[in-house]
Amino acid sequence: xxxxxxxxxxxxxxxxxxxxxxxxxxxxxxxxxxxxxxxxxxxxxxxxxxxxxxxxxxxxxxxxxxxxxxxxxxxxxxxxxxxxxxxxxxxxxxxxxxxxxxxxxxxxxxxxxxxxxxxxxxxxxxxxxxxxxxxxxxxxxxxxxxxxxxxxxxxxxxxxxxxxxxxxxxxxxxxxxxxxxxxxxxxxxxxxxxxxxxxxxxxxxxxxxxxxxxxxxxxxxxxxxxxxxxxxxxx
Numbered sequence: 001x002x003x004x005x006x007x008x009x010x011x012x013x014x015x016x017x018x019x020x021x022x023x024x025x026x027x028x029x030x031x032x033x034x035x036x037x038x039x040x041x042x043x044x045x046x047x048x049x050x051x052x053x054x055x056x057x058x059x060x061x062x063x064x065x066x067x068x069x070x071x072x073x074x075x076x077x078x079x080x081x082x083x084x085x086x087x088x089x090x091x092x093x094x095x096x097x098x099x100x101x102x103x104x105x106x107x108x109x110x111x112x113x114x115x116x117x118x119x120x121x122x123x124x125x126x127x128x129x130x131x132x133x134x135x136x137x138x139x140x141x142x143x144x145x146x147x148x149x150x151x152x153x154x155x156x157x158x159x160x161x162x163x164x165x166x167x168x169x170x171x172x173x174x175x176x177x178x179x180x181x182x183x184x185x186x187x188x189x190x191x192x193x194x195x196x197x198x199x200x201x202x203x204x205x206x207x208x209x210x211x212x213x214x215x216x217x218x219x220x221x222x223x224x225x226x227x228x229x230x231x232x233x234x235x
Contacts, residue, residue: 020078020211024188024204027082031192034086060088060096067100072107074154077178078185085186086193094186101178102171105157109170112161119162123155131163138169140221146177147214180210 067080080100085093112119134141142165145156160170184206191199 020207021204023076023078024207027079027185027188028192028200031082031086031189035193035195060092063087064096064100064103067097068103068107071101071104071153072111072157075104077101077104077153078181081182081185082189082192085189090186090190093189094183097182097186098175098178101182102175105153105174105178106171108154108157109161109167112158113164116162119158123159123162128163131165134160134163134165134170137221138166139173140217142170142173143177144214144218144221146174147180147210148218177214180213181207184210 063084067084071077071080077097077100081094081097084097084100087093088096142156142160184203187206188200188203191197191203
């Protein structure tokens, strides 16, 4: 399995993982800058902390709406997870980020379903390719795309919607695939907020582990396709 994963990395190249690690570094820097320079007005605006419990709830709802639109137009969902936990804490931040990422996914998916021609201009004629790839194993292909730090999240959503891949397996694969990195980046954001170097280091290690998990599923899926297996899940 290690050799197969090494070969898969060789085929893909290290750029996707490096891009992910660069994003981790940028978010850490952004979080420490907010913490260092005490942007209280920004914190109050986003978390509504000055308005009591009701305002804090409104802040959560506002964050979900903004996060959904942000991810729907191609913003990194990892950043949504990071700042959700930074401003609201790890557990509520994880839940808010998952909700925002899922809603953003659905916005792009149904936009492509309703405005097929417009979506095709963005994805540049990849509808047939998407339909062929996702036709048989929608859940597993979607899960792999979400777990691996490759490609564009919004292009995947638009391609899925325009090619009319089955909605429920697509949604299930997306939510399942979103969860590991959402937890990782929420842990990272919470760690930066409290200044925990250990928590930040654990987050980075978990990010690499989640990428390797996606790669492992990808390797098994490719092997199943080559072997012509008819089972519904990778080995």
